[in-house]
Amino acid sequence: MMQLRQDDPEADWTIPGAYDVGAGVYRIPLPLPQDGLQAVNVYAVRDGDELVLVDSGWAITEARDLLEQAVKLLDVSLAGVRRFLVTHVHRDHYTLAVTLRREFGMRITLGRGEAATLRTARDRLAGPWVGMLTQLRRGGADDLCREVVGAPVQYDVSDWDDPDDWFDAPEEIQVGTGSWQVHPTPGHTRGHVVFVDPARDVMFAGDHVLPRITPSIGFEQQPAELPLRDYLDSLKLVRGLPDRRLLPAHGPVAPSVHARVDELIEHHDIRLHQIDELIDAGAHTASEAARRMLWTRWGRTFAELDLLGRCLAVTETMAHLDVLVHVGRLSRTEADGVACYTRG
Numbered sequence: 553m554m555q556l557r558q559d560d561p562e563a564d565w566t567i568p569g570a571y572d573v574g575a576g577v578y579r580i581p582l583p584l585p586q587d588g589l590q591a592v593n594v595y596a597v598r599d600g601d602e603l604v605l606v607d608s609g610w611a612i613t614e615a616r617d618l619l620e621q622a623v624k625l626l627d628v629s630l631a632g633v634r635r636f637l638v639t640h641v642h643r644d645h646y647t648l649a650v651t652l653r654r655e656f657g658m659r660i661t662l663g664r665g666e667a668a669t670l671r672t673a674r675d676r677l678a679g680p681w682v683g684m685l686t687q688l689r690r691g692g693a694d695d696l697c698r699e700v701v702g703a704p705v706q707y708d709v710s711d712w713d714d715p716d717d718w719f720d721a722p723e724e725i726q727v728g729t730g731s732w733q734v735h736p737t738p739g740h741t742r743g744h745v746v747f748v749d750p751a752r753d754v755m756f757a758g759d760h761v762l763p764r765i766t767p768s769i770g771f772e773q774q775p776a777e778l779p780l781r782d783y784l785d786s787l788k789l790v791r792g793l794p795d796r797r798l799l800p801a802h803g804p805v806a807p808s809v810h811a812r813v814d815e816l817i818e819h820h821d822i823r824l825h826q827i828d829e830l831i832d833a834g835a836h837t838a839s840e841a842a843r844r845m846l847w848t849r850w851g852r853t854f855a856e857l858d859l860l861g862r863c864l865a866v867t868e869t870m871a872h873l874d875v876l877v878h879v880g881r882l883s884r885t886e887a888d889g890v891a892c893y894t895r896g
């Protein structure tokens with residue numbers, strides 16, 4: 553039987569339930585059907601007799617049932633969810649809101665920068681991997697393209713629909729009796745936003761700042777030209793705001809946004825340096841460089857990663873290479889659609 557509990561950042565953050573993180577905010581972890589992220593945190597705050605939810609979960613029955621049980625512990629039914637504020641368009645954050653809205657009519661708001669990706673996601677002919685395949689080809693990873701095309705696809709176009717309205721961040725929104733800041737944080741996706749509630753002294757960080765892992769960069773249907781540059785700029789933006797408690801979409805609540813942002817900036821500095829050196833050591837494409845590196849916080853080799861992990865390794869290496877070109881450390885030529893990097 554699910555109970556309302558005090559949140560314990562030392563405990564397993566993925567166990568279903570409703571957790572009081574203080575200041576009238578509740579953390580509701582929901583399961584994901586696959587992938588290494590394990591779970592996604594939805595956050596609930598009261599707005600009169602109703603609730604406002606930050607992010608929604610992945611549109612699967614198990615997540616819907618657990619969300620229903622969790623909000624019941626707050627004496628609200630799913631029909632009493634007034635609004636979803638969604639940090640970005642990835643399906644573990646957005647799609648459960650879309651399916652619940654069909655039943656209950658709650659309002660959904662998403663960053664306007666997600667519009668292009670959402671259009672492709674709703675295109676029956678495009679398929680879920682079109683953005684990734686374009687990037688893999690450019691990264692020189694034709695072998696991964698073939699694997700992706702041959703892999704079974706679980707994808708339902710009906711999981712996607714436009715929001716009711718868009719955030720034009722930076723902006724302020726009214727939540728209950730308080731005023732929240734919506735900050736634009738492109739990088740993880742083009743239209744990613746974070747929410748700051750100054751009265752509660754928290755940042756709902758979505759996937760922009762995660763406490764234990766580094767967010768993927770540019771994993772979207774219509775990626776930006778320089779997603780890593782955008783991401784690093786967005787880290788700086790958040791570092792320039794007052795420090796607050798970090799309420800992440802994956803992982804436990806942490807005391808300081810700034811402390812984790814500093815670690816993420818250092819991580820990418822080290823990565824840029826390593827990838828720069830791999831070009832001198834003879835790698836020319838994102839695919840070649842990615843295969844010579846270690847991945848995840850466990851230090852896995854490229855070959856040890858699952859298919860999605862290998863795809864992300866190539867696209868993230870390419871995002872770093874493109875920043876190195878942008879700052880003048882490397883040169884790039886494109887031949888047959890493959891980006892080739894050299895010193896100079």
Ligand SMILES: [Zn+2]
Binds near residue numbers: 592642645759801802
């Ligand atoms: Zn996520």
